[in-house]
Amino acid sequence: MLLATLAVPMDGLKFLLLVLVGGGLLALGRWSSRLGPTISGGVPGNMPTPDTAEPLPGAESNAKVWPPSAEEVAASLPFDPALGNLRIRKFYFKKADAIPGPDDPEVFADELNIELYDPESGHAWWQSYFVATPQGLGKLLREKSWRYLHAPEILVFPRYNLEEIRRAVVSRIRAENEFFKGKEQAEEESL
Structure with a gap:
């Protein structure tokens, strides 16, 4: 009987200990959730968020317009019959x-790259x-502190x-490519 009376207070103590540990874990979980990312985008609740609202109608947009790709530029160039079957890709x-x-x-x-x-x-x-302009060449020489510039294939305008x-x-391709050897070529300006 003595053991039965001791068992009741021990069960109450165990239950109280279980409630305290459970409450402590719940409090720890709530506290730690404020420190880590939230479900709404991974930004902690106390951090400022970027403004994602659409610009107002009539307001200027700061969206970056990307320049056309190398393929898009080549596709925008007019067809040149002087190249025959060759295509600028x-x-x-x-x-x-x-x-x-x-x-x-x-x-x-700047250096121009062309895929044919x-x-x-x-x-x-x-x-x-x-490809350069006279002022562009001068600027390049000054910026690089070069005394001269050597470029085997240079075009100065x-x-x-772009046209x-x-x-x-096209004129240089016709002059240099084996495909066009022996065909009539237009006169071009050179030194």
């Missing part, structure tokens, strides 16, 4: 965007040219003009 500058071009068309110097493709043979290859660059590139 990619057309891009190393640093600048071909479209819309540099901020100042008088000051430009012959659909008859399935052969594709790359050609590159250094008075100002950036003029395209025409000069």
Whole structure:
């Protein structure tokens, strides 16, 4: 009988201990959930969130407009019968965007990369040219502290003009490519 009377107070003590441990775990869980990410996007509740509201109608948008890709630029170039079956598949500058071009068309110097493709043979290859304006060359020499510039394939224009660059590139491709050897070629300007 003595054991039966001792068992009752022990069960109450165990129950009280169980309630205290459960309450402590619940309090710890609530406290820790305030420290970690929330379900609403992974940002803690006390951190500021970026404004995701749509701009007001009539307000200017700060959305970045990406320039066209090398393939899109090549596709935008007019067909040139002087190239025959050859196609320009990619057309891009190393640093600048071909479209819309540099901020100042008088000051430009960059490497132009072109992927050419012959659909008859399935052969594709790359050609590159250094394209610049006189002021762009001067700026490049000053920025790099160079005394001279050597570029084996260089095209210099008075100002950036994508159509003029395209025409000069087509002329150089015709002059340098074995595909066009023995065919009549237009006179081009050289030193």
